[in-house]
Amino acid sequence: MTHVSIVDIARLAQVSPSTVSRALQNHPRISPERRAEILALAEQLGYRPSQVARSLVTGQTHTIGVVASDVTDPFVAEVLKGVESAARSAGYGLLIAMSNRDPSQEITAATVLLDHQVDGLIVISSRAPDRYRQLPRARENAAGGVAPVVLLNHDFSEAGVYSVRMDNAGAASAAVTLLSQLGHRHIAFVAGPGGGQSSHARLAGYLQGLAANHLTPLPELILQGAGMLEDGWEALTALQTMQPRPTAVLCYNDLAAIGLLAAAARSGVSVPDALSVVGFDNVPLSAYTVPALTTVEQPKAAMGQAAVRTCLRALAGEPAPPIVMSGQIVLRASTGVCRLSDRA
Amino acid sequence: MTHVSIVDIARLAQVSPSTVSRALQNHPRISPERRAEILALAEQLGYRPSQVARSLVTGQTHTIGVVASDVTDPFVAEVLKGVESAARSAGYGLLIAMSNRDPSQEITAATVLLDHQVDGLIVISSRAPDRYRQLPRARENAAGGVAPVVLLNHDFSEAGVYSVRMDNAGAASAAVTLLSQLGHRHIAFVAGPGGGQSSHARLAGYLQGLAANHLTPLPELILQGAGMLEDGWEALTALQTMQPRPTAVLCYNDLAAIGLLAAAARSGVSVPDALSVVGFDNVPLSAYTVPALTTVEQPKAAMGQAAVRTCLRALAGEPAPPIVMSGQIVLRASTGVCRLSDRA
DNA sequence: TTGTAGGCGTTATCAG
């Protein structure tokens, strides 16, 4: 016998399969003795219920799909960790697929997951959220419902699409204010990947921050990037050749900031004396850079857990309003008072 | 109609469900016209085959389980990326669970995945491989087989258990030789997590390297750790108070090395002038530390892909011998010639 | 080449 099933147990226990089924799922209408007896037997036989068979009839797989832009990004990994722990403790499995930061792969990945019949979808850092409304009949759940989609750091109001995000703009703005209070007047920004709403919001926050502090926004102070180490590295050269030269820079994320820090060290640009650097995310590594990175904390694990909660709530038919979390600035050694006199 | 199924198509196409089934899976015995007609109809109706129903009958889910010690570890993330791409292109989904570096959670996670009927299991950095032989009937596949388990960086010969790993000992030994050739005589080692075979092998390699270079192994030069940033950070203090003071240190992984680098910078210990540091893994970040980290490259993505290939091979009943990859030393700025004269 | 019938392991709806 390859696999002990519910009927095997039934036979040995001299009861019907349905009774066994009920015993196994703590159904109220069954005598305690029977249940105990059956449970013991199941245990002893090493019975493992077939999730597959169960899913076929219930229409639920107890599985959540996660499409991640890139697990190699510490922010994503950290969020994923939160997602995993929450999912696991809710009895849900996690089916994962990577989009490799590519919008078209993103919906391909989503489709694959949906085809594997995940109950819901969590997208960590979507870059193509508008396409979810087009996912053909793929989102149709066998139970007749539509798989909820939870977007991380991407506000998007559409039926069946939920969101959990940070106050990206507010935090970015706060970071600029911090720099302004330290006396910096020329603050650059290394932008994030196009298409991502978090990039957009952080850029907006940067501009708001400048305005709030009566600083003039200069287009050339905004550098392109994609939230990767290389971007920060390359940004330094650009910063050094600018006129007037910025004395501080806010980066889309810690990765870019770390790249920038490395470039600065290599080029002999002293941080924070000659240049103050602020990151975003507060990944574990940011405490171990040289100098330690001032950054904006994002409650990464909590966001992941919130995404799962939102998903389950949607699944249960309960209301699941957008969640917006806020982040604190973590002051470390990469920022300092502006040493340059301002000659307008 | 909640979900279009094979019988819906059959009805509309005026054929039997089995014909539709055959058309959908490119079965040879069906007329091309029918197939075309049916395929078109399916497409038009937005038909999505139910993986669940399919799995119930075939006994295969086309899903591979991955238990990862911690996605937050860049090495693990990088390997996972390789696993994902290989799995995806083979048409397999990925069910993931985290062990949080805890041996007991590791087998719990494995069990959860197995209960979700994954076809095979890949364990990224196992710390409790001997327990896989005890996984009760959980590994029993519905098709009557046993789910193959592929261990990463953990050699383990047992039926149904496969392995893909690096030549950890060889690489560690080579790293020691490099340091020795740079003139270092007192080389410390920051060890990795207990239980992991890669820790064990790298430690062994370190000792072999010492022996090969006629250096005396001193127990106090071996520091405990778990492959995390903190371990390197804490190791520095220990190193500084040793007599004689080591002039070089090999770390279990890049994370520990990065922590060590940070501590050194904070304490004013100049790297590599006063201390040479070598990591292991060559994670992307290691090129962006200050100074850039000399380390041992591990073909991370390739290892992940090899793990998937091994798993699929085992699934197909083909032989899948252990795979051992080798790593190159990547020479960067954290190592240098020993500046201290040797006073025995 | 195509149709029929049985079954994969569970759950759920009925009667008893």
Next chain:
DNA sequence: CTGATAACGCCTACAA
């Protein structure tokens, strides 16, 4: 409280 019985959506001999 318990037992038949019918799905769930698909695959696969076997029959036609």
